[in-house]
Amino acid sequence: MTGPLAGLRVLELANETGQFCGKLLGDLGADVVKIEPPGGEPCRHIGPFLDDIPHPDRSLSFWYYNTSKRGITLSLETADGRELFRRLAADADVILETFRPGHLASLGLGYDALKAENPGLILCALTPFGQTGPWRDYLSTDLLHLAAGGEMASSGYDEADVPDAPPIAPGGGQAWHMGCHFAYISIMAALVHRSVTGLGQSIDASIHEACALTTEAAIANYVYRNETLLRQTGRHHAAAPTPRTQFLAKDGNYVTALVAGRLAPKYIGELADLLDSYGMAGDLKDPKYQDPAVIAANASHIIDDLIANFIASVPAEEAYHAAQERGFTWGAVRPSEALLDDPHLQDRGFWKQVEHPELGRSFVYPGEASIYNGSPWAISRRAPLIGEHNVEIFCDELGLSRGEMSILAESRAI
């Protein structure tokens, strides 16, 4: 079986802001050809690097975000490069590009020019702020997007944990993920439309808008109630302080236990059984706790004494599984490396071995977000080395001779 996007040709001209979208398409079976400037895309210089030795073919960040792609080099600043790009675009289904607004059009490679040769072409321009508007030429970073998008205004600390704390931007480069998820959705919608009508279109996608959409109910709290939300340690923003949900376990890890708002008699009974199985129920088995008024009056005792003491007495993983097996929506706060040992992920075949033939080694990569039972997700190859598929694309596909390709390389067109 092949992936759901088998047969689809995508040209990706994307930096660190858009490369994840190309990975999403490639791992689902699309033939993604990554077009880099001669010398390689600058985000190859973002660490960490294999064995901490910096090199454009050793960036683990680049490795991760460019699986299942082939790579060629091409300078759009040269007439020869533009001509080759036009030929590739004439046979492409999708072009994903992250140039500053108007750049491709200024080279004569705007959507209208490319569409003339290929009416079914879908071109998605993913940029920090979109193609129009007063901020369209502003510079950005992941941190800048999480500030302006509202993520930081919602995340931080209780005053008791870190007095005077700044808003905190969660890590991992999530602004790029947010933009790429929406870009993927827009591309797939355009492909569905094309599968019915044969017609392509252009898409103007904005990372800022994607981030501004990714703060759950914060906008609704303002629009409907004019509320400004407080930042709280490890839990939801709120108009007024809410009870804590993060508890220190015996092994120094934390446990997320969502308790407040669920404190009804039935829940208390089950909670008493859970704590009692560790001899930690305290007074929770007292029949008085079957009265909602007594529960409400003792919420702090239940959360800050009984639950906190229980979790403090066991390792975080044990609290997590013991609670979940009894139906409680609790979880251990894990560093990423702990995921490698998660039996559930192993059961789902989540971790993938990816060959790096030039190194004679293979490495474990994270796998699929979702299992496509009828058309499997797969990492078809590791990230391309710089210009790795130039011969395959320029000679075998476009019909250039080795001599022609050499001349183009000497003139820095490829």
Next chain:
Amino acid sequence: MPQPRALENIRVVDFSWVRAGPWATRWLGALGAEIIKIEWPESERGRLPSSTTPQNLEVNLNTSGNFNDTNVNKKSLSLNVRSAKGLEIVKRLIGVSDIVIENFSSRVLRNWGLGYEEMCKIKPDIVYVSMSGYGHTGRNHHYTTFGPVAQSVAGLTYLSGLPDKPPAGWGWSYMDDTGGMYGAMCALTGLYHRNMTGRGQHIDQAQMVSSVPLNGPALLDFTVNKRGSRRAGFPPGNRAHWPGTPLVNNYRGPTVAPHNAYRTDPGGYNDWCVVVCHSDDEWRALVQVMGTPTPDKFATVAGRLEHQDELDAHIEAWTMTLDKYELTNRCQAAGVRALPVQSAEDRVEHDPQLRHRDMYLPMEHPALGTHKVQNAPFKMSETPAVNHLPSPLIGQHTREIVEGLLGYSHEELRAGFDDGTFWPSKRARFAYQEEMLQ
């Protein structure tokens, strides 16, 4: 003539509730699919409890502001799926639909007699997207999640915070928003695959599992370099690197300074900006904008990283003299990376870019009145994604769907209200339901 929409003539049976599932189908609706949301007031989660009902309205099933924004572009069918008659109606609906989406626990639909194999008997090319906490396979498939728990278990919570402090985590359910993205992505991908091959499938999306690939470089740093995230200086707050700890990349871009949040005038709760310099050139441009003498030790990236505390104090002394938007304008005009920290109010009222892009446009809702609703973050030239329906009142489209689409008679509709198929027999009806029965 109105523009066509990408998912014209696509019908979605939507069993989803709370946030992640409804956030997925909201976008399919904006793209033109007909979303039929199946609801039951006795087991409703998403409309109630509501912390986003306007202060001047009664809290009821039709007055949650957040429900409205999460459920625009849908129709609502109130139906007791746990009854034989309800199940028969659902099966008839699946027979004329393209996609089924639900975000229940892993065995719920199968226990109703609506597993994927059963759906295939009704509609062989159905695209079925299940959005559960842990997925339909794997030993923990029966575990339950909310966003914060999925984020904790999958390693995302740990990415947020200051060194030697508890995790700050995410101040909202990032994985409800993002789980919704994956639900929509699965549905669209499955639909495209069906259009190209004629084959449907079951796609098993899982909130906890979907979180893990959002942390790829950190995971590779461990599997390749054996460097774990449990280390001094990680996570580094808003910085790219925490001074005094080993110089390693922290997975949010290049390791540079300045890279932090700074207070701005007048010092209120959300009066902060962020400033980042990716190069010495950008640093020199910032020095020009600040217009204050700067120690030589800040001239190189190594120096700025080593003396980050002093550097940040130096920058903040300047940022505190400026409003965050004024600061943004001055920096960006000089080629310096800076933006304001924005609250929800800032985004809706003060962000000139979002205003220019029509991010928030007013829409009228029969119970809530007129309020701004969030729009798509992409503009499609031929098939724009637009909000065209306010969120449905519960059961608002029951007659339209049962009689108009499925061909039941009006008498059958009335009988279904009497016997508890379309609304609990003993529960008071809304006025629009009474009208529906006339």
